[in-house]
Amino acid sequence: MNAMSELRQMRQARQQWRGWVVAAALASAGLGPAASAAAAQAAVPDTMAQRMQACTVCHGKEGRATNAGYFPRIAGKPAGYLYNQLVNFREGRRHNATMSYLVEHLSDEYLREIAGHFAGLDLPYPPPQSTAVAPAQRELGAALVQRGDRQRNIPACVSCHGQHMTGAQPALPGLLGLPRDYLMGQLGAWRTGQRRAAAPDCMATIANRLTPQEVGAVAAWLSAQPIPADARPAPRPSSPLPLDCGSGLQ
Known part of the structure; x- marks a missing residue:
């Protein structure tokens, strides 16, 4: 994916995120029976899947991504890993302008909810990349x-x-x-x-x-590796990791 394509996707993600914020504000305001037809048509169900639509602009439908481009799959990743990465973006340990923008004001509790949502998705993987390698x-x-x-x-x-x-x-x-x-x-x-x-x-x-x-x-x-039939994360390792790792077992 070239830089311009990546920039367009990031802008789309920001625009969609702003849309969800506006929708949440309208819902919290408690629209009454006199609300306009346009507002009624704009109403969306308040579910995590709906709230996370902004994430799918870059990470693909339901966070499953593809085997091309630059954006990673997040569906099915361990919740602890996803939570750690969201915190890293928020705290500046990882650098991506769009990700930092999306999570900068979110609480730990909500980041855990987001991580749990994507971790719970058991979805098919794309086929491996076919790239010529010596x-x-x-x-x-x-x-x-x-x-x-x-x-x-x-x-x-x-x-x-x-x-x-x-x-x-x-x-x-x-x-x-x-x-x-x-x-x-x-x-x-x-x-x-x-x-x-x-x-x-x-x-x-x-x-x-x-x-x-x-x-x-x-x-x-x-x-280039094929995905095994059971692609779910393995259980917690029973033996220590080969190196001390601050985030691997949180």
Whole structure:
């Protein structure tokens, strides 16, 4: 997705969000029988699904996204992970103008409600991306995801994100069904300090131990993997994580 397309989607999200705020204000005002026909037609059901329509402008229908572009799937992610990210946007640890705008005045309680809504959606995933990748790059990505690199103290991705890479409760996200550009962008953001998490920030530590070539290889391999039949996050890990992680088990 080019920069102009991304900007248009962000503007649409802001416009829709303003619309929901206006609708909520009208509802709280208690429109009586004398309300105009236009106002009656504009009334919408006050459900979380309706309130979250602004999110779908970028994240796709019901938050399921697609395998193209830059915006990640949020449907079915662990509630703890989604809540942590909403807080990170609100508190400035993650940087996206639209996300920060949408959540800057929302309470912890409401952010948890939003996270629970999307976490509870069990929806089909898009097919994996079909991107030409050199065999050596594919093998490098698979090795890092499945085995890591002990000599450089880089844990395997599966040691935290689950053997099937579908995430783990309560706050470890799945990494399948995400666009390669998004995965590369997030690893790059951790490397440069543009994305942070609660200390100790284990992902920043890992990302800074990867070379740019390895970042590209991991992103390419993950984005090309088929989704398992059961894509739900695994139960809470029974053993400690390989690195201290401030947000992984909140």
